Amino acid sequence: MTPETDTQPRPGGPTVYLETFGCQMNQLDSELVRGQLAALGYSFTPDAGQADVILYNTCSVREQAENKVLSRVGKVAQRKRDGSPVILGLLGCLAEREGTRLLSRYPQIDLLCGPGELNRLPMLIDNAMRTGAVEVADRVALAGNRSRRSATLSAAADNLELLDLSRSFDPDHAGGPRRSAYVRITRGCNKFCTYCVVPFTRGAEVHRPPDTIVDECKRLADQGVIEITLLGQTVNHYRYTHGVAVGLEGREAPQVGPGAAAFRPGAGSGNVGRVTSFADLLGRIHDEVPAVRRLRFVTSYPRDFGDDILQVMRDCPRICRYLHVPAQSGSDRVLKLMNRGYTRSEYLEFIDRARGFLPDVSIAGDLIVGFPTETDRDFEQTRSLLQRVRCKNNFIFKYSPRPGTSAWDRLPDDVPETVKRLRINELLAVQARVSEAVHAEQVGRVVEVFVEGASPKSRAASARGGEVELGWERPSVGVQMSGRTAGDLITVFDLPPGYSVEQVQGQILPVRVEAAGTLLLYGHLEATTRPSPEHGSDPFPAARLAQFEMSESVDFAS
Ligand code: SF4
Numbered sequence: 001m002t003p004e005t006d007t008q009p010r011p012g013g014p015t016v017y018l019e020t021f022g023c024q025m026n027q028l029d030s031e032l033v034r035g036q037l038a039a040l041g042y043s044f045t046p047d048a049g050q051a052d053v054i055l056y057n058t059c060s061v062r063e064q065a066e067n068k069v070l071s072r073v074g075k076v077a078q079r080k081r082d083g084s085p086v087i088l089g090l091l092g093c094l095a096e097r098e099g100t101r102l103l104s105r106y107p108q109i110d111l112l113c114g115p116g117e118l119n120r121l122p123m124l125i126d127n128a129m130r131t132g133a134v135e136v137a138d139r140v141a142l143a144g145n146r147s148r149r150s151a152t153l154s155a156a157a158d159n160l161e162l163l164d165l166s167r168s169f170d171p172d173h174a175g176g177p178r179r180s181a182y183v184r185i186t187r188g189c190n191k192f193c194t195y196c197v198v199p200f201t202r203g204a205e206v207h208r209p210p211d212t213i214v215d216e217c218k219r220l221a222d223q224g225v226i227e228i229t230l231l232g233q234t235v236n237h238y239r240y241t242h243g244v245a246v247g248l249e250g251r252e253a254p255q256v257g258p259g260a261a262a263f264r265p266g267a268g269s270g271n272v273g274r275v276t277s278f279a280d281l282l283g284r285i286h287d288e289v290p291a292v293r294r295l296r297f298v299t300s301y302p303r304d305f306g307d308d309i310l311q312v313m314r315d316c317p318r319i320c321r322y323l324h325v326p327a328q329s330g331s332d333r334v335l336k337l338m339n340r341g342y343t344r345s346e347y348l349e350f351i352d353r354a355r356g357f358l359p360d361v362s363i364a365g366d367l368i369v370g371f372p373t374e375t376d377r378d379f380e381q382t383r384s385l386l387q388r389v390r391c392k393n394n395f396i397f398k399y400s401p402r403p404g405t406s407a408w409d410r411l412p413d414d415v416p417e418t419v420k421r422l423r424i425n426e427l428l429a430v431q432a433r434v435s436e437a438v439h440a441e442q443v444g445r446v447v448e449v450f451v452e453g454a455s456p457k458s459r460a461a462s463a464r465g466g467e468v469e470l471g472w473e474r475p476s477v478g479v480q481m482s483g484r485t486a487g488d489l490i491t492v493f494d495l496p497p498g499y500s501v502e503q504v505q506g507q508i509l510p511v512r513v514e515a516a517g518t519l520l521l522y523g524h525l526e527a528t529t530r531p532s533p534e535h536g537s538d539p540f541p542a543a544r545l546a547q548f549e550m551s552e553s554v555d556f557a558s
Helices: 024-039 063-081 093-098 101-105 118-131 160-165 210-222 278-288 307-315 332-337 344-357 376-389 406-410 417-440 456-463 542-557
Strands: 015-020 053-058 087-092 111-113 180-184 227-231 239-241 275-277 294-298 322-324 362-369 393-398 446-454 480-484 490-494 508-516 521-525
Touching (some): 015 024, 024 053, 053 093, 093 101, 118 160, 227 278, 278 294, 278 307, 307 344, 344 376, 393 417, 456 480
Parallel strands (some): 015 053, 087 111, 180 227, 490 521
Antiparallel strands (some): 446 480, 446 508, 508 521
16 A cells, blocks of 8 residues: 555544745645645644644745744644644745754654655655654655756656646635635746755746646636636746657646756757747636636746747736746846846846836835845945836845855855844835835726735724724725735725625725825725625626726726
8 A cells, every 4th residue: 555545534534724934836835735635534723722733834935934933843842742642744845955854853843744745745644643653754755855856857757746736726715715826837946046945945947738737727717716826936937848748648747947048049949849938828828718817927037038928918918917026136246146147237128128018017026135245335236226126016135044055055144134134124115115106106096906805904903803993084984905906006995884895805896096105005996886785795797897997908008
């Protein structure tokens, strides 16, 4: 009997607490883990204190995320000392990077599962619950040095594909009908930025077959999903050559990415088969799955982003005009030390080209301050880049050396903490002004908002057991809803009287923007499309929304 088949469904089975740290890729992994365990009879609880199994899906990119996980691990140790039989598992990048060292340092950890081995998680839990597994081999599933496959090996042996394929979408989880889902198109990364551990923990870039991806989008749409975000560490690198990776049963299989050479001008003449590029894939999903009203993708790498992608974004109205394209630094010298593979002027050329095709494109980025040897002059170049690009927001981080990266081995962390703090505060202040100005441009417009639910402010008020005044210019009492525009601008509005959160959540609705701040747009539902009670549980007839979509596209073009 193989270990996997030893895992049996258990009606009324154990209860799991699953907490996710880090990026969207981890969130998707957790969703897949959840579906996999639910199918085996496990149930889930939001209260770690009530769980039989505690799982932390970890991130290794930032030191802060690691420290949070390890502090939680410490708390579980106390529970175990008090006699609780709880099972503790670490999944994800921290587990993969640190490996069995974690078992020695934290004996309360029962199992470790890397991001490339999540299909083996049920077997690990089963081992721990049934036998209290003591052998390391029964407690650990890590890719180890297999995580970087040679390009000559077929990625068809990638068991994680089975987990992606077995996806059972659960619209009820996370407290409501979200109607929004992630779809992975590539796994891993070939870039080796010197500060990043991902190429080691998630392995080489592997691209999923386009037919499989389109099928997954169709299944999600059939289940009510109207917004899909395609995920890849360098999503614009997606490139699938048909005919070279075919499984035993004749189906196309995931294949290892072609490397940078495939993106050079004139490349492709030597391909043995037809190629589906990222632009082709976007176009296929847009045309073949029209029920998906918003198609997004993250994260874009600033190089190798062809005009073909920008053209398809321009020509397909349901592809969001939104790019998350991290610069990381504005200094050529630092970019080189980071091994980012582009210069400041190449980054700016891409931004200008994107805005040339899509004047209304909304851009977000990531920046790191205090990278080893960063001087005042380097920092000044980052600050000027931030001002020049005018991102709607930037995720700004202080550099922290991560074990397992080449910067950890080669570049002393020599920028003092006080300097890092001053620099991050300065960048945050500049970004706040830029964000406020970007948001202010929307005031007076009608924007389409995908409503995610009650705003955090509203949820906090409700948790305190009372209603509070919400709103802005005219204080109101009620529930404040929150959602995002196609350009990913967070927008809040007051729920109209007589309507429940459930009636509005998961809808794309027109909101007139009345005011703007650093983080948010504030508005009200447009009067002409405001729901009325006679529409019952479907207060937003499709015809009226279609009418709105046409009028909004005019608004954006103006
Ligand atoms: S592109 Fe660089 S920062 Fe992004 S995942 Fe790959 S190595 Fe890490």
